Amino acid sequence: MTAWLLSLLSAIAHTVRDVLPIAAILFGFQWLVIRKPMPNLKKVLIGFIYVLVGLALFLEGLNQALFPLGKLMAQQLTDPAFIYGALQATGHTAQQAHWWDYRWVYLFAAMIGFSCSLAEPALIAVAMKAHQVSGGTVGVWGLRIAVAIGAATGITLGVFRIVTGTPLHYYIIIGYIIVMIQTAFAPRMIIPLAYDSGGVTTSTVTVPLVTALGLGLASVVPGRSPLLDGFGLIALTVLCPLVTVMEYAQLSHWRAKRRA
Amino acid sequence: MKNQINILFHGLLGSLRDLAPVILVIAFFQLAVVQQPIPDLGGLLAGTALVVVGLTLFVRGLEMGLFPIGEAMAYAFARKGSLMWLLVFAFALGFGTTVAEPALIAVANEAARVASDSRLIAAGDAARHDYALGLRITVALAVGVALVLGMFRILKGWPVQYFIMGGYAGVMVMTLFAPPSIIGIAYDSGGVTTSTITVPLVTALGVGLASSIKGRNPLVDGFGLIAFASLTPMIFVMIYGTLVL
Numbered sequence: 290m291t292a293w294l295l296s297l298l299s300a301i302a303h304t305v306r307d308v309l310p311i312a313a314i315l316f317g318f319q320w321l322v323i324r325k326p327m328p329n330l331k332k333v334l335i336g337f338i339y340v341l342v343g344l345a346l347f348l349e350g351l352n353q354a355l356f357p358l359g360k361l362m363a364q365q366l367t368d369p370a371f372i373y374g375a376l377q378a379t380g381h382t383a384q385q386a387h388w389w390d391y392r393w394v395y396l397f398a399a400m401i402g403f404s405c406s407l408a409e410p411a412l413i414a415v416a417m418k419a420h421q422v423s424g425g426t427v428g429v430w431g432l433r434i435a436v437a438i439g440a441a442t443g444i445t446l447g448v449f450r451i452v453t454g455t456p457l458h459y460y461i462i463i464g465y466i467i468v469m470i471q472t473a474f475a476p477r478m479i480i481p482l483a484y485d486s487g488g489v490t491t492s493t494v495t496v497p498l499v500t501a502l503g504l505g506l507a508s509v510v511p512g513r514s515p516l517l518d519g520f521g522l523i524a525l526t527v528l529c530p531l532v533t534v535m536e537y538a539q540l541s542h543w544r545a546k547r548r549a
Numbered sequence: 550m551k552n553q554i555n556i557l558f559h560g561l562l563g564s565l566r567d568l569a570p571v572i573l574v575i576a577f578f579q580l581a582v583v584q585q586p587i588p589d590l591g592g593l594l595a596g597t598a599l600v601v602v603g604l605t606l607f608v609r610g611l612e613m614g615l616f617p618i619g620e621a622m623a624y625a626f627a628r629k630g631s632l633m634w635l636l637v638f639a640f641a642l643g644f645g646t647t648v649a650e651p652a653l654i655a656v657a658n659e660a661a662r663v664a665s666d667s668r669l670i671a672a673g674d675a676a677r678h679d680y681a682l683g684l685r686i687t688v689a690l691a692v693g694v695a696l697v698l699g700m701f702r703i704l705k706g707w708p709v710q711y712f713i714m715g716g717y718a719g720v721m722v723m724t725l726f727a728p729p730s731i732i733g734i735a736y737d738s739g740g741v742t743t744s745t746i747t748v749p750l751v752t753a754l755g756v757g758l759a760s761s762i763k764g765r766n767p768l769v770d771g772f773g774l775i776a777f778a779s780l781t782p783m784i785f786v787m788i789y790g791t792l793v794l
Contacts, residue, residue, distance in 0.1 A: 293595075310645045311746055315618060318638050323625045329617065336614020343606025344745060346599045354596020358575055358587070365583045393582055400578075404570030410607050413567065414749035415775075417608075418616070422756055422767045457733060458724050465717050472710050478766070481709045481773035488779030489748055491740035494571070496652060520733030523740040527779055 300349035304341055312337070347410065348493065355494075359401065360501040366394050367505040388452050391506075395445050398502060402444035402526065405495040406437035415489050419482050427482065435537035439530030440490045444499055446529070447522035451506050451513060457521040464528040471535040479538035486534045487527040499526060557605065564604040572597060611749050619753025620760075627761040632704070635758075639700045642751070643778065644693035648685055652741045657681040657688075660734045669730055669794050683789060684738075691785035692742050695777035696751065702773070703758050706765055709773040716780040723787040731790025738786045739779040748775060 319327055327333060365371060372390060406412060416429045450460060472480060491499075499522050507519040579587055587593060626635040647653060661681035664670045670680050702712060724732060743751075751774045759771035 297599075307649065307651055308746060310649050311642075311750070314638075314641050314645045315622070315750075318634075318641070319622065319625075322634050322638070323622065323629065325625060327618070328621055333614045333617050333621075336610045336612070336617070338614075339606045339610025340614055340746065341610075343603045343608075343610055346603030347607060348603070350596045350599030350601075350603055352596075353599065354593045355571060355575065355600065358579070358593065361588075362575065362578055362583060365585070366578070371583070397574075397578055397582075400574045401571075404574045408568050408571050408604075410604060411743065411745045411748035413604075413608060414611050414615075415752055417611070418749070418752050418756060419768070419772070422760075422771065427768075457736065458721075461736065462721065465721075469714060472714075478768050481769060481771075481776065484709060484713055484776035485752070485772050485774070488740065488743040488775040492743065492748065493745045496741060517730070517733065520737050522737075524733075524736035527740045 296353075297346070297349055300352075301342060301345040304345035304348065308341055308344075344410070351494065351497075356497055359498045362397070363498065363502040363505045366397050367502070367509045369509055372509070388449065391448070391452050391510075394448055394452075394502075394506065398444040398448040399441040401498055401502070402441035402495070403437045405498060406440040406490050406530075407433055408494050409490060409492050410494075411489050411492040412436055412486075415482075415485060423478070427479070431537060431541065432482075432486070432534065435533045436486045436490055436530045439486070439533035440495065440526050442533065443526040443529035444502075444522060447499075447503065447525040448506060450521065450525070451503060451518050452510055454510075454513060454518065457524065460525060461528065464525070464532070468528075468531050468535075471532060471539075474539065475535040476538050476542045479535060483531050483534035483538065486530045490530055491523050491526050495526065496523065499523060556609070560605040560609055561601060564601045564608070567604060568597070568601060607745075615746070615749045616753045619750045620757030623754045623757030624761045627758060635700060635704075636697050639696040639754075640693040642693075642754075643696035644689045646744070646747045646750075647692040647742050648689035650742065650744050650747075652744065653685055653688055653738075654681075656734070656738065656741050657684040660684060663734075664730065664794070667730065669728075680793070683793065684734075684786065687785050687789040688738050688742055688782045691781040692778045694785075695781040696774060698781075699755065699774040699777040700758065702777075703755060703765065703770050704762065706762075706770055709776065713776055713780065716777075716784065720780070720783050720787075723784055723791075727787035727790050728794045731787060731794060735783050735786035735790065738782040742782055743775055743778055751775060751778070 372394070412433055416427075416432045419427045419432060420429045446460060450457065475483070500519075503522040504519040507513045576587070579585060622638075626638065658681050661670075661677040661684070664680055665672060665677045670676050698712070702709065727735065752772070755774045756767045756771035759765040760767040765771075
């Protein structure tokens with residue numbers, strides 16, 4: 290119990306250290322440049338403490354429970370015995386593996402991408418703000434689910450890329466061509482939000498699990514190097530939500546017009 | 550008091566709903582696909598309880614603290630009417646929050662290890678340390694510049710897509726020239742810079758600034774800062790790679 294409490298305290302101390310530069314910049318500018326009392330200072334400070342303690346507990350809980358299990362699972366799913374077991378039973382070798390032999394990895398990638406995005410605190414924050422600012426036209430859940438579908442697609446594509454060994458920049462270039470076309474047709478008010486949504490998804494929850502999956506897979510698939518192929522999953526996870534969020538806006542726009 | 554408890558209870562329920570999918574996915578794969586019992590069920594439940602409580606506090610703190618700070622500061626800068634200070638603040642915030650970002654430190658160290666193993670940089674801890682630090686400063690500069698550009702755009706009311714399209718054209722051109730070993734890391738560096746505290750803060754700043762200027766729409770003009778901050782690091786890191794490797 291004491292050990293558990295100690296690790297909790299050290300997690301809070303870590304978060305405080307990480308947040309200290311941000312707090313120093315905020316309060317430094319407030320006192321030295323703006324030189325006016327912050328409105329509702331007490332409430333803001335309490336909120337800041339909530340954020341600190343909340344984030345520390347969140348990270349500590351992830352490290353204790355979900356990350357070890359998720360990483361273990363990424364290892365188990367990319368374990369040669371798991372992927373190639375059935376193949377070797379029929380007398381084939383790992384080199385003859387078809388992209389379809391990795392189907393459980395794709396399913397895991399898609400589902401972990403979807404569910405991690407829903408749990409991502411930064412995305413919750415942006416969805417709350419967008420809902421408030423848009424006067425309710427952008428739904429909190431609609432936006433989050435659209436982003437989650439995008440992240441799931443991105444990670445699955447990234448896994449497929451590692452398996453097939455195709456160059457990353459082809460995916461990125463095609464992705465951005467789609468984004469450009471959509472930008473021309475999507476409702477104007479959604480565009481900045483859609484562009485933001487990519488960077489927002491890749492945060493506390495998603496990055497460690499996705500990185501474990503990518504590096505694990507790149508070191509197992511024959512002919513891939515974790516150094517060259519392990520990176521790039523994050524880049525696709527940033528890209529695909531742009532597409533799905535604009536699509537979500539177009540669909541809701543279209544449905545609203547049809548109802549009218 | 551009763552009201553407070555009510556809010557907290559609703560918050561806890563909300564967090565539980567947010568986290569349920571991750572828990573279900575992991576349980577499903579563990580039991581149905583990998584077919585192994587869950588190790589240390591007690592620890593798993595305790596950890597999950599921490600995650601739920603933490604998320605609840607975080608979301609509550611966002612509404613009470615981070616959002617109001619960001620908006621109040623944006624209003625104050627707009628009222629002060631000092632463009633220079635606003636941009637200095639934007640740069641300091643971008644640079645300061647990024648250079649010490651744990652995710653970035655981890656990626657930079659990993660990249661340095663990779664570069665050192667493949668003999669792209671001199672062997673030894675000193676060279677590796679220099680390379681990692683250089684990467685971190687490069688990304689932090691990129692985020693600082695992104696926020697300055699983004700704030701300037703909000704002030705002028707320019708459409709975000711021209712910048713983004715131009716930026717990605719820049720990424721494509723740099724991809725042609727940059728050494729292949731930096732490309733994957735550069736592309737990923739855009740995603741790792743935006744942390745859980747920076748995102749709400751920067752969003753609140755943008756929205757606050759856009760709503761304090763006449764003729765700007767907070768939805769159309771206020772968002773977009775994060776997009777800038779995930780774009781510029783790709784270009785900057787590829788330039789760094791071209792110069793150093």
